[in-house]
Amino acid sequence: MAARIPRKIAIMSQEFNIQPNIGTALRTFLHSQYFRTPPYPTHSFANQTVIVTGSNIGLGFEAARHFYRLNCAKLILAVRTVSKGETAKEDIVRSVKHRTDGFEAIEVWPLDLSSTQSTVSFAERVKSDLSRVDIVVENAGINSTTWQVVEGFEHVIQVNVINTLLLALCLLPKLNETKSKYPESTPHLEIVSSEMHRYTKFPQVNSPDIYQQLNDKSAYDGTDRYNVSKLIEVLFVRELVDRLRATSTSGPPPVVLTLVNPGLCRSNLDHHMNVVAQWLLYGFRLAVGRSTEVGSRTLVYGACAGPESHGEFMSDGQNQRVEPWIYTETGKEVQRKVFEQTMRVLDGRRSKGVKPEWGVDLGSY
Template identity: 65%
Template sequence: MADDFDIKLNLGLTLRTWLHSQFFGTPPYPTQSFAGQTIIVTGSNVGLGFEAARHFYRLNCAKLILAVRTVSKGQKAKEDIVRSVKHRSDGAEAIEIWPLDLSSTKSTLAFAERVTSELPRLDAIVENAGIVNPDWVVDEGFEQTVQVNVINTFLLALAILPKLTESKQKYPESSPHLEIVSSEAHRFEKFNELKSPDLYAALNNEKTFSGFGRYSVSKLMEVLFVRELVSRLGAKQPSTSPVTVTMVNPGMCKSEIGRKGNPVIKVVFALVQLIFARTTEVGSRTLVYGASAGPESHGEMMSDGKNQEVEKWIYSETGRRAQKKVFDQTMKILEERKPGIGAAVGL
């Protein structure tokens, strides 16, 4: 029997909030210091991740890991960052390029293991890598957008969470952050797949797939999973969490995320960006704020450098049931990929 998830959207309010943010919500230029900190930014050779990485280096982080699918592209990004930040001359040692392909479970777990074994400390990981794929592609048995934006994003997050906790214990001055880069797009989805007993089986139905719709669903799943994760960890840990878990919404930016698709879609997307999009550098500021946010941002969505409510239905009983369903069914997959991953973080 299908579950009853009657999700009601307020698209008028969503559009007004989005437009106000795009035109009037510019986050301030970041000035806070990251001295002594080790920062990881995934998807950091282009777009938001690249500009955020530049900020972290400019703000004096001790070590910066650029996690990228293609090492040669990461190297070019590193060279650009080093050239642009004039007050530092230690880029060769301070910035490292590590391979990470979130479409591959093997690559994701290998990256997490390297973080655990090689880094003395980890102060923040900014999980920025994500895709919008207009085409139906399957990786390891799952539609690619779900595989990258949801399953392996959280596989990486939970695999690295113990390292963040350990860093707080070893370095009391540290304020570790686990940051998921999400999107305002989560507000546009009624997520009909929730009504199916097995939501991942429903998401694997090619007949109901649409590119932007699936991206929105993936961003909604991120919000639901993070909220449930924080809720469950909060029930078993002291009220002050050793790790601040945040979600950030950078807004629509002139980035590379719409680079796939047929020529008509590309032209339409380019026109929308031309009219509404902020620069990638401005959007990246939100990622920097998310990596230094205070405990009041734990489990919250941040937009324009400050906390913002997620879509209102998520706070309802329907939202609580949706969180639980997404979390439980996602954790089942994560446990298959890394047995014991839940217990290792205290779930």
């Protein structure tokens, strides 16, 4: 009889039973959207080098404009299409009137997170070409309900999880080096996450191999995949920070790692989705969403947050608790399992002609 039970249902009864509190999540979300507006950023980024991925449009573009307006010394626009990045650069330079050095201060570098080679090549260029890196804002991501496989992994997971985290680990040594060379700097590594981590039961975690299950087309739920990707980001970063704390001396962290929720914005995040879904979400974003400029303020706050935000989830420029089940013993077990299996996937990329080096002790996995 058990063999006749669909796999999606069968795995739900095993090991972990995650039950998100949808009502509370919705109330938190709506309160933020309607009653909280992050203040206009004024923090100075003078002398700092800032990298923003996915910065030719939307949140990343507006955040990049803020960083340049706030006097960062060098700004790297990391984009899939260089010509579009150059157009974004021209717009930023034209709009920030008090600076005249934009064509030297802003550089456009190619980065395609669907490609492991592109991701690692970008990281290697950062290490070799930049004397310092003070801020990395990993904003690039996709939302799609259409099944697609890239390099053996479902597309959303490949971009939002695997290569986003691969880039983070590859750049962490450079951020640590910056702290050593420039003690006055507090480097930041920021993953742009989402409230949507609250809305999934994450059934794949009950599989012996999470990523094998995520790559099973017969068990694919496109409406939940973005949520799952954002939950994995949250769990991985929290466990990463726990492990880094366990291997470091007392005192402030050399690099502040943050998870930042920009809220629902009127952006083009959904352009990978089918036309019907795009129109439905467009209407919802129009009714509830904030502008990409307002949403981008949260990215700026995450890039200058204090050590109290290390490993924390930030909304509207302030620390916010993640979904409650994550703090339970079950949550700790899920977090550990996600981290260990993700690290095995990332380590597996070393055998594909690329040699990512973490430069930090992450313990056994």
